[in-house]
Amino acid sequence: MTDDLQTLKREEAEFFNQSAAVRMKDGRVAIEADMRRATRRLPEGPGEGLIDPEMTRIVDDGHTARFLDLAAHQPGGRVLDVCCGMGWLSLELARRGQFVDAYDISPGAIAVGRQMLAENPYKDGFGGVTYNLQDVTEVDLGVERYDAVIGNSAFHHINDLPAFMDRVTAALKPGGIIVTVDDMPVGEKERALERLLRLALPTFDRTYRQKAVDVFKRLVGITKAPPEIFTPMEQGKHDSVFEIADIWHKRYEVLEESFRGAFSLGPSMTVKGPHVFRYGVARVIVALDRFCCSRRLTKGYLRVMVGRKPLTPR
Numbered sequence: 001m002t003d004d005l006q007t008l009k010r011e012e013a014e015f016f017n018q019s020a021a022v023r024m025k026d027g028r029v030a031i032e033a034d035m036r037r038a039t040r041r042l043p044e045g046p047g048e049g050l051i052d053p054e055m056t057r058i059v060d061d062g063h064t065a066r067f068l069d070l071a072a073h074q075p076g077g078r079v080l081d082v083c084c085g086m087g088w089l090s091l092e093l094a095r096r097g098q099f100v101d102a103y104d105i106s107p108g109a110i111a112v113g114r115q116m117l118a119e120n121p122y123k124d125g126f127g128g129v130t131y132n133l134q135d136v137t138e139v140d141l142g143v144e145r146y147d148a149v150i151g152n153s154a155f156h157h158i159n160d161l162p163a164f165m166d167r168v169t170a171a172l173k174p175g176g177i178i179v180t181v182d183d184m185p186v187g188e189k190e191r192a193l194e195r196l197l198r199l200a201l202p203t204f205d206r207t208y209r210q211k212a213v214d215v216f217k218r219l220v221g222i223t224k225a226p227p228e229i230f231t232p233m234e235q236g237k238h239d240s241v242f243e244i245a246d247i248w249h250k251r252y253e254v255l256e257e258s259f260r261g262a263f264s265l266g267p268s269m270t271v272k273g274p275h276v277f278r279y280g281v282a283r284v285i286v287a288l289d290r291f292c293c294s295r296r297l298t299k300g301y302l303r304v305m306v307g308r309k310p311l312t313p314r
Protein backbone atom coordinates (compact mmCIF):
# COMPACT_ATOMS: atom_id res chain seq x y z
CA MET A 1 0.00 0.00 0.00
CA THR A 2 1.35 3.47 -0.87
CA ASP A 3 2.05 6.01 1.90
CA ASP A 4 -0.71 8.26 0.53
CA LEU A 5 -3.29 5.50 0.71
CA GLN A 6 -2.19 4.56 4.21
CA THR A 7 -2.58 8.20 5.33
CA LEU A 8 -6.00 8.39 3.70
CA LYS A 9 -7.14 5.26 5.53
CA ARG A 10 -5.82 6.60 8.86
CA GLU A 11 -7.78 9.82 8.28
CA GLU A 12 -10.86 7.82 7.32
CA ALA A 13 -10.64 5.78 10.55
CA GLU A 14 -10.26 9.01 12.55
CA PHE A 15 -13.27 10.57 10.80
CA PHE A 16 -15.44 7.61 11.85
CA ASN A 17 -13.93 7.47 15.36
CA GLN A 18 -15.16 11.02 15.86
CA SER A 19 -18.53 10.31 14.33
CA ALA A 20 -18.99 7.29 16.67
CA ALA A 21 -18.00 9.45 19.67
CA VAL A 22 -20.55 12.17 18.77
CA ARG A 23 -23.36 9.70 18.05
CA MET A 24 -22.74 7.79 21.32
CA LYS A 25 -22.07 10.90 23.46
CA ASP A 26 -23.26 10.86 27.10
CA GLY A 27 -24.31 7.21 27.04
CA ARG A 28 -26.66 7.55 24.05
CA VAL A 29 -27.26 4.62 21.76
CA ALA A 30 -27.29 5.60 18.08
CA ILE A 31 -29.52 3.84 15.55
CA GLU A 32 -26.45 2.70 13.62
CA ALA A 33 -25.10 1.04 16.80
CA ASP A 34 -28.26 -0.86 17.80
CA MET A 35 -31.53 0.05 16.13
CA ARG A 36 -33.59 -1.78 18.78
CA ARG A 37 -31.99 -0.13 21.79
CA ALA A 38 -31.58 3.38 20.37
CA THR A 39 -33.46 6.01 22.35
CA ARG A 40 -34.78 9.34 21.16
CA ARG A 41 -32.36 12.29 21.48
CA LEU A 42 -33.10 15.57 19.77
CA PRO A 43 -30.11 17.66 18.59
CA GLU A 44 -28.90 20.09 21.27
CA GLY A 45 -26.30 21.91 19.23
CA PRO A 46 -25.03 22.46 15.72
CA GLY A 47 -23.56 19.36 14.09
CA GLU A 48 -25.44 16.98 16.39
CA GLY A 49 -27.63 14.61 14.46
CA LEU A 50 -31.03 13.38 15.53
CA ILE A 51 -31.46 9.98 17.17
CA ASP A 52 -35.09 9.03 16.82
CA PRO A 53 -36.10 5.41 16.14
CA GLU A 54 -39.65 6.41 15.20
CA MET A 55 -38.44 8.99 12.69
CA THR A 56 -35.91 6.52 11.28
CA ARG A 57 -38.71 3.97 10.89
CA ILE A 58 -40.86 6.47 8.98
CA VAL A 59 -38.03 7.62 6.70
CA ASP A 60 -36.72 4.07 6.22
CA ASP A 61 -40.13 2.99 4.89
CA GLY A 62 -39.48 -0.73 5.55
CA HIS A 63 -36.25 -0.86 3.51
CA THR A 64 -33.86 -1.97 6.26
CA ALA A 65 -36.05 -4.95 7.20
CA ARG A 66 -36.14 -5.96 3.54
CA PHE A 67 -32.37 -5.54 3.24
CA LEU A 68 -31.91 -7.79 6.28
CA ASP A 69 -34.37 -10.41 4.98
CA LEU A 70 -32.48 -10.58 1.68
CA ALA A 71 -29.15 -11.02 3.44
CA ALA A 72 -30.56 -13.64 5.84
CA HIS A 73 -31.96 -15.77 2.99
CA GLN A 74 -30.13 -18.87 4.24
CA PRO A 75 -31.21 -20.04 7.73
CA GLY A 76 -28.09 -20.12 9.94
CA GLY A 77 -26.14 -18.62 7.02
CA ARG A 78 -22.73 -16.98 7.06
CA VAL A 79 -22.61 -13.30 6.12
CA LEU A 80 -19.81 -10.83 5.39
CA ASP A 81 -20.49 -7.21 6.44
CA VAL A 82 -18.10 -4.97 4.49
CA CYS A 83 -17.20 -1.74 6.38
CA CYS A 84 -19.66 -2.50 9.20
CA GLY A 85 -19.27 0.79 11.10
CA MET A 86 -20.78 0.48 14.59
CA GLY A 87 -22.35 -2.77 13.46
CA TRP A 88 -26.12 -2.34 13.64
CA LEU A 89 -26.79 -4.48 10.55
CA SER A 90 -24.50 -7.30 11.71
CA LEU A 91 -26.22 -7.30 15.08
CA GLU A 92 -29.67 -7.49 13.47
CA LEU A 93 -28.54 -10.31 11.18
CA ALA A 94 -27.24 -12.27 14.16
CA ARG A 95 -30.62 -11.71 15.83
CA ARG A 96 -32.04 -13.44 12.75
CA GLY A 97 -29.80 -16.44 13.38
CA GLN A 98 -26.99 -15.48 10.99
CA PHE A 99 -23.24 -15.80 11.65
CA VAL A 100 -21.57 -12.56 10.63
CA ASP A 101 -17.96 -11.58 9.98
CA ALA A 102 -17.89 -7.78 10.22
CA TYR A 103 -14.90 -5.59 9.31
CA ASP A 104 -14.11 -1.93 9.84
CA ILE A 105 -10.96 0.20 10.14
CA SER A 106 -12.36 2.58 12.78
CA PRO A 107 -11.35 1.50 16.31
CA GLY A 108 -14.10 3.75 17.75
CA ALA A 109 -16.81 2.14 15.61
CA ILE A 110 -15.62 -1.42 16.29
CA ALA A 111 -15.44 -0.74 20.04
CA VAL A 112 -19.10 0.37 19.97
CA GLY A 113 -20.06 -2.75 17.99
CA ARG A 114 -18.37 -5.01 20.53
CA GLN A 115 -20.02 -3.16 23.41
CA MET A 116 -23.48 -3.47 21.83
CA LEU A 117 -22.86 -7.16 21.23
CA ALA A 118 -21.87 -7.69 24.87
CA GLU A 119 -24.97 -5.83 26.09
CA ASN A 120 -27.39 -7.43 23.59
CA PRO A 121 -30.53 -8.48 25.48
CA TYR A 122 -32.15 -10.21 22.46
CA LYS A 123 -30.61 -13.64 22.76
CA ASP A 124 -33.39 -15.87 21.38
CA GLY A 125 -32.21 -17.57 18.19
CA PHE A 126 -29.07 -15.44 18.16
CA GLY A 127 -26.42 -16.57 15.64
CA GLY A 128 -23.12 -14.72 16.12
CA VAL A 129 -21.01 -11.72 15.12
CA THR A 130 -17.27 -11.15 15.08
CA TYR A 131 -16.35 -7.49 14.87
CA ASN A 132 -12.89 -7.26 13.33
CA LEU A 133 -10.77 -4.12 13.47
CA GLN A 134 -9.19 -4.70 10.08
CA ASP A 135 -8.90 -3.23 6.62
CA VAL A 136 -11.36 -5.44 4.75
CA THR A 137 -9.31 -5.16 1.54
CA GLU A 138 -6.44 -6.97 3.29
CA VAL A 139 -8.43 -9.88 4.70
CA ASP A 140 -8.35 -13.42 3.30
CA LEU A 141 -12.08 -13.79 2.55
CA GLY A 142 -11.75 -17.40 1.46
CA VAL A 143 -13.55 -19.24 -1.33
CA GLU A 144 -17.32 -19.85 -1.35
CA ARG A 145 -17.44 -19.11 2.37
CA TYR A 146 -20.42 -16.73 2.49
CA ASP A 147 -24.15 -17.11 1.83
CA ALA A 148 -24.49 -13.34 1.65
CA VAL A 149 -22.41 -10.17 1.53
CA ILE A 150 -23.71 -6.78 2.62
CA GLY A 151 -22.34 -3.28 2.33
CA ASN A 152 -24.35 -0.30 3.52
CA SER A 153 -22.71 2.87 2.27
CA ALA A 154 -19.57 0.76 2.11
CA PHE A 155 -18.28 -0.20 -1.34
CA HIS A 156 -17.63 3.36 -2.48
CA HIS A 157 -15.13 3.66 0.40
CA ILE A 158 -12.93 0.96 -1.18
CA ASN A 159 -10.10 2.30 -3.32
CA ASP A 160 -9.45 -0.52 -5.84
CA LEU A 161 -13.00 -1.80 -6.14
CA PRO A 162 -12.59 -4.22 -9.10
CA ALA A 163 -9.72 -6.03 -7.35
CA PHE A 164 -11.66 -6.19 -4.09
CA MET A 165 -14.79 -7.42 -5.86
CA ASP A 166 -12.80 -10.29 -7.44
CA ARG A 167 -12.17 -11.53 -3.91
CA VAL A 168 -15.69 -10.82 -2.67
CA THR A 169 -17.17 -12.70 -5.63
CA ALA A 170 -14.88 -15.67 -4.99
CA ALA A 171 -15.89 -15.62 -1.31
CA LEU A 172 -19.62 -15.73 -2.13
CA LYS A 173 -21.22 -19.14 -2.61
CA PRO A 174 -22.92 -19.77 -5.98
CA GLY A 175 -26.52 -18.60 -5.54
CA GLY A 176 -25.36 -16.30 -2.71
CA ILE A 177 -26.84 -12.83 -2.35
CA ILE A 178 -24.95 -9.55 -2.35
CA VAL A 179 -26.65 -6.30 -1.32
CA THR A 180 -25.33 -2.76 -1.50
CA VAL A 181 -26.92 0.54 -0.53
CA ASP A 182 -25.13 3.62 -1.79
CA ASP A 183 -25.73 7.34 -1.71
CA MET A 184 -25.86 8.86 -5.15
CA PRO A 185 -25.05 12.32 -6.51
CA VAL A 186 -27.91 14.71 -5.76
CA GLY A 187 -29.53 16.35 -8.79
CA GLU A 188 -30.34 20.07 -9.00
CA LYS A 189 -34.12 19.52 -8.86
CA GLU A 190 -33.88 17.23 -5.83
CA ARG A 191 -31.50 19.63 -4.06
CA ALA A 192 -33.87 22.54 -4.71
CA LEU A 193 -36.86 20.60 -3.33
CA GLU A 194 -34.92 19.63 -0.22
CA ARG A 195 -33.78 23.25 0.37
CA LEU A 196 -37.31 24.51 -0.10
CA LEU A 197 -38.66 22.08 2.50
CA ARG A 198 -35.89 22.95 4.95
CA LEU A 199 -36.71 26.65 4.51
CA ALA A 200 -40.45 26.22 4.84
CA LEU A 201 -40.45 23.84 7.81
CA PRO A 202 -39.40 24.72 11.36
CA THR A 203 -36.04 22.93 11.77
CA PHE A 204 -33.49 22.20 14.51
CA ASP A 205 -30.56 23.74 12.68
CA ARG A 206 -31.75 27.35 12.14
CA THR A 207 -34.45 29.81 13.15
CA TYR A 208 -36.62 31.42 10.46
CA ARG A 209 -34.69 34.65 11.03
CA GLN A 210 -31.35 32.90 10.34
CA LYS A 211 -32.88 31.30 7.26
CA ALA A 212 -34.02 34.70 5.96
CA VAL A 213 -30.51 36.13 6.48
CA ASP A 214 -28.96 33.10 4.72
CA VAL A 215 -31.33 33.45 1.74
CA PHE A 216 -30.53 37.16 1.49
CA LYS A 217 -26.76 36.50 1.58
CA ARG A 218 -27.08 33.84 -1.09
CA LEU A 219 -29.19 36.08 -3.32
CA VAL A 220 -26.73 38.98 -3.18
CA GLY A 221 -23.79 36.61 -3.63
CA ILE A 222 -22.15 37.04 -0.18
CA THR A 223 -22.23 33.27 0.48
CA LYS A 224 -22.40 30.13 -1.63
CA ALA A 225 -24.23 26.88 -1.04
CA PRO A 226 -22.30 24.74 1.49
CA PRO A 227 -20.31 21.98 -0.23
CA GLU A 228 -21.27 18.34 0.17
CA ILE A 229 -19.22 16.65 2.92
CA PHE A 230 -17.09 13.67 1.86
CA THR A 231 -15.10 11.35 4.12
CA PRO A 232 -11.38 11.02 3.22
CA MET A 233 -11.91 7.70 1.36
CA GLU A 234 -15.11 8.91 -0.29
CA GLN A 235 -13.43 11.58 -2.43
CA GLY A 236 -14.63 11.06 -5.97
CA LYS A 237 -17.30 8.60 -4.80
CA HIS A 238 -19.65 9.80 -7.48
CA ASP A 239 -17.58 7.93 -10.04
CA SER A 240 -17.30 4.85 -7.89
CA VAL A 241 -21.05 4.53 -7.23
CA PHE A 242 -21.46 4.08 -10.99
CA GLU A 243 -18.58 1.61 -10.97
CA ILE A 244 -20.47 -0.42 -8.33
CA ALA A 245 -23.48 -0.71 -10.66
CA ASP A 246 -21.26 -1.81 -13.57
CA ILE A 247 -19.65 -4.48 -11.42
CA TRP A 248 -23.04 -5.77 -10.19
CA HIS A 249 -24.34 -6.04 -13.75
CA LYS A 250 -21.19 -7.77 -15.00
CA ARG A 251 -20.78 -10.30 -12.22
CA TYR A 252 -24.21 -11.01 -10.77
CA GLU A 253 -27.80 -11.60 -11.76
CA VAL A 254 -29.23 -8.25 -10.73
CA LEU A 255 -32.45 -8.89 -8.81
CA GLU A 256 -33.05 -5.25 -7.97
CA GLU A 257 -31.78 -1.78 -8.73
CA SER A 258 -34.01 0.78 -7.05
CA PHE A 259 -33.79 4.38 -5.90
CA ARG A 260 -35.51 6.17 -3.06
CA GLY A 261 -35.25 9.21 -0.81
CA ALA A 262 -34.89 12.03 -3.36
CA PHE A 263 -35.65 14.97 -1.06
CA SER A 264 -37.38 13.78 2.13
CA LEU A 265 -34.45 12.42 4.19
CA GLY A 266 -32.79 15.66 5.33
CA PRO A 267 -35.99 17.64 6.01
CA SER A 268 -37.55 14.75 7.98
CA MET A 269 -34.49 14.38 10.17
CA THR A 270 -34.37 18.12 10.98
CA VAL A 271 -38.04 19.12 11.31
CA LYS A 272 -38.75 20.59 14.74
CA GLY A 273 -41.89 20.78 16.87
CA PRO A 274 -44.22 18.47 18.82
CA HIS A 275 -43.54 14.83 17.92
CA VAL A 276 -47.00 14.37 16.43
CA PHE A 277 -46.26 17.27 14.06
CA ARG A 278 -42.73 16.05 13.16
CA TYR A 279 -43.91 12.50 12.44
CA GLY A 280 -46.96 13.73 10.53
CA VAL A 281 -44.88 16.02 8.30
CA ALA A 282 -42.32 13.24 7.71
CA ARG A 283 -45.04 10.75 6.70
CA VAL A 284 -46.43 13.21 4.17
CA ILE A 285 -43.10 14.14 2.57
CA VAL A 286 -41.87 10.52 2.54
CA ALA A 287 -45.08 9.47 0.75
CA LEU A 288 -44.67 12.34 -1.73
CA ASP A 289 -41.03 11.36 -2.27
CA ARG A 290 -41.99 7.72 -2.85
CA PHE A 291 -44.58 8.80 -5.40
CA CYS A 292 -42.15 11.11 -7.26
CA CYS A 293 -39.43 8.41 -7.36
CA SER A 294 -41.88 5.74 -8.55
CA ARG A 295 -43.05 8.03 -11.39
CA ARG A 296 -39.40 8.93 -12.13
CA LEU A 297 -40.20 12.61 -11.55
CA THR A 298 -37.21 12.70 -9.18
CA LYS A 299 -34.16 10.49 -8.72
CA GLY A 300 -33.64 8.89 -5.31
CA TYR A 301 -30.51 9.60 -3.28
CA LEU A 302 -30.26 6.01 -1.99
CA ARG A 303 -29.69 3.24 -4.48
CA VAL A 304 -30.27 -0.39 -3.48
CA MET A 305 -28.66 -3.06 -5.62
CA VAL A 306 -29.29 -6.73 -5.00
CA GLY A 307 -27.30 -9.36 -6.90
CA ARG A 308 -27.16 -13.11 -6.93
CA LYS A 309 -23.97 -14.97 -7.81
CA PRO A 310 -24.72 -17.19 -10.80
CA LEU A 311 -24.58 -20.95 -10.22
CA THR A 312 -22.13 -21.25 -13.10
CA PRO A 313 -19.38 -18.60 -13.53
CA ARG A 314 -19.98 -15.89 -16.15
Ligand SMILES: C[S@@+](CC[C@H](N)C(=O)[O-])C[C@H]1O[C@@H](n2cnc3c(N)ncnc32)[C@H](O)[C@@H]1O
Nearest residue numbers: 016032083084085104105106135136152153157
Ligand atom coordinates in the same frame (compact mmCIF):
# COMPACT_ATOMS: atom_id res chain seq x y z
C1 LIG B 1 -20.53 5.39 5.83
S1 LIG B 1 -19.83 4.29 6.95
C2 LIG B 1 -20.97 2.94 6.88
C3 LIG B 1 -20.93 2.09 8.10
C4 LIG B 1 -21.95 0.96 8.18
N1 LIG B 1 -21.95 0.11 7.04
C5 LIG B 1 -23.34 1.44 8.52
O1 LIG B 1 -24.29 1.04 7.83
O2 LIG B 1 -23.51 2.18 9.49
C6 LIG B 1 -18.40 3.67 6.10
C7 LIG B 1 -17.47 2.82 6.97
O3 LIG B 1 -16.42 2.29 6.15
C8 LIG B 1 -15.28 2.11 6.97
N2 LIG B 1 -14.15 1.81 6.07
C9 LIG B 1 -13.62 2.61 5.11
N3 LIG B 1 -12.63 1.97 4.46
C10 LIG B 1 -12.53 0.73 5.01
C11 LIG B 1 -11.70 -0.40 4.75
N4 LIG B 1 -10.77 -0.39 3.80
N5 LIG B 1 -11.88 -1.52 5.51
C12 LIG B 1 -12.82 -1.55 6.47
N6 LIG B 1 -13.64 -0.50 6.76
C13 LIG B 1 -13.49 0.62 6.05
C14 LIG B 1 -15.27 3.38 7.78
O4 LIG B 1 -14.47 3.30 8.93
C15 LIG B 1 -16.77 3.56 8.09
O5 LIG B 1 -17.11 2.99 9.33
